[in-house]
Amino acid sequence: MTWLGWESLGGTLTSGPGVSSWSRGRLDTFVRGTDSALWHKWFDNGWSGWESLGGVLTSEPAAVSWASGRIDVFVRGTDSALWHKWFDNGWSGWESLGGVLTSAPAAASWNNGRLDVFVRGTDAALWHKWFDNGWSGWERLGGVLTSAPTAVSWASGRIDVFATGSDSALWHKWFDNGWSGWESLGGFLTSAPTAASWRSGRLDVFATGGDSALWHKWFDNGWSGWESLGGTLTTAPAAVSWDDNRIDVFAGGTDSAMWHRWWDLVPTVRLHAKILTAPNVPVATAVQRMRDVYANAGIAVTLASTENLNLPALDDVDVGECRLGQTTAEQNQLFGNRNNAGANDVVVYFVxxxxxxxxxxxxxxxxxxGAVxxxxxxxxxxxxxxxxxxxxxxxxxxxxxxxxxxxxxxTNPPPDLIASERQTMLASPFSQDV
Ligand SMILES: [Zn+2]
Structure with a gap:
């Protein structure tokens, strides 16, 4: 598990970056440029150049993916109201959503067809506006905030919002069948926090700390402490999940250019499927269910190869008492089929x-x-x-x-792994750093 180094993406930026994942393998980044307009850069098998989206902006942009092929971008305009621009087979014009706002907006996709936007209002409290077959009015969520809010979708029906409060600590409010109160997460922060959902049950928050370095805190069945990721940053970081097991973080650096840091190389179980009889639950479905569970241990699952085996004599395989160290002659014969598999890869025989x-x-x-x-x-x-x-x-x-x-x-899909089980799995040679 390794953070990769900062990479300069160039550009002359006058705001912190705002980023949005859009689709698998594609990443969109938005910033204000030297002309106060909105600029757009995207990764799609390589970084493409900055494109001006126009507009006269007075806040940093906030962007959110909403649905396949759709991006929504929010900013404050010259009248301090909230403005909205969206991409849907081409960029549409800015639309004023009204409101008298005193912070940059933060937006979170929540569900199909639903979009939630958060800002600080004139009373320094948190306000909420949402789209659900039309924009609904601002709703006051309270709190005494000293930073712009940051919001993240976490799971179906759940939204998490982060902000710094009057004590410079990180505050957390969440929606889960109703809004819950602010909870202090501690830490001494010098920037607004940024949060990215990564995987089911895991939430990552980034902020700059007292030393201008990047700090990282994460939720994984409980909040873990701040970890310094280094770097000398001149803007608050912006983070986005991009893909399974990958996080991308952006920040302005000392040269006012955009810097990029990313995390991949997580512990991975490499599976090989050997199919004697196709299972009723398709292999792809079973692998996805496995990912849903193993994600809570920070372990990725890849299906490295699939092979059909024509071995009818082993299709009703004798497993004896199914005890480790007491395999039968038929198990020994079946498990000899390890085409494509490395020594620490796990081969699963579907019989x-x-x-x-x-x-x-x-x-x-x-x-x-391996297993059958x-x-x-x-x-x-x-x-x-x-x-x-x-x-x-x-x-x-x-x-x-x-x-x-x-x-x-x-009874509670996806089923749980407890802390000691996660430790055992991570210590296994079969959850490999690949
Ligand atoms: Zn069992």
Missing amino acids: RSTNPPFNGCAAHPAGRP VAQGATQWTLGHEVGHVLGLRHVDDNDRLMTGNGTANI
């Missing part, structure tokens, strides 16, 4: 059935990490069996992936 009948079995010969999954397995079986391969044992709790009562009985 018609096991004998005796189980959803799956993770017992494997030494040096051949039966045709009638559930959507969680793959993640469960690979959990065993990574060293996890059964528990008596149907809220958790490793329930020993059958993954068909899991």
Whole structure:
């Protein structure tokens, strides 16, 4: 898990950057340039040049992806009202949304067809406006804020908003079937915070600290402390999730150019699918369900290869008592098929059935990490069996992936991993830094 170095993107910027992920592999960045107009730069197999979007702007831009192929950008205009510009097969003109605003806007996509915008108003409190088949009026959320708010969508039906409060600490307010009160997250901040959702159950917040360096705090079943990422920054950072296991952070540097830093190379389970009989839950679905769970351990899952195996004699494979270290002759034969797989890659054999009948079995010969999954397995079986391969044992709790009562009985999708399980998985040689 490594932060990569700062990279200059050039340009002559007079505001902090505002960034928005738009679609897989594409990243859009907005700033004000020397003429106070809005400028746009995007990454699409390489960075493209700055494009002026016009407008006379008096605040930094805030941008949000809303739906496939659509970008919404918000700024304050010369009348201190909120202005809105959007891309939908071409850029549309600025539209005034009204309001008397005293901060730059922060916007968050929440759901299909719904867009939420947050600003500080003339009373230094947080105000909220939303689009839901038309713009709804400003709603006061209260709080005594000393920075522009930052908002992030986190999960379906949930919005998280961050701001610095009157004590220069970070404050957090969230919507989860109703707005909850401000909660102080501590820290001594010298910039407005920036937040990026990364993956289900994980939230990353960035700010500059007292030393002008970039600081990072994250939520992963509880808030973790600030971590300095270094760099000498002259603007508040802006962060965006781009892709699974990737975060991009932008800031103005000492030369007023835009700087870019990114994080990838996270621990990864590399899977290889060997298919004797196609499972009822498609392999792609089972891999995605596994990602949903393993994300809570900070572990990515890649399906590195898929191969059909014509081995009818092993399609109802004898797994004996399914005990690690006690594999049968048929298991030894089956697990010998490791085409394309590196020593620490996990090979999963999709068979018609096991004998005796189980959803799956993770017992494997030494040096051949892998598992079998039966045709009638559930959507969680793959993640469960690979959990065993990574060293996890059964528990008596149907809220958790490793329930020993059958993954068909899991009651809270995606099922949980507890802290000690995450540590075990991260310590396994089969969650590799790739
Ligand atoms: Zn099990």
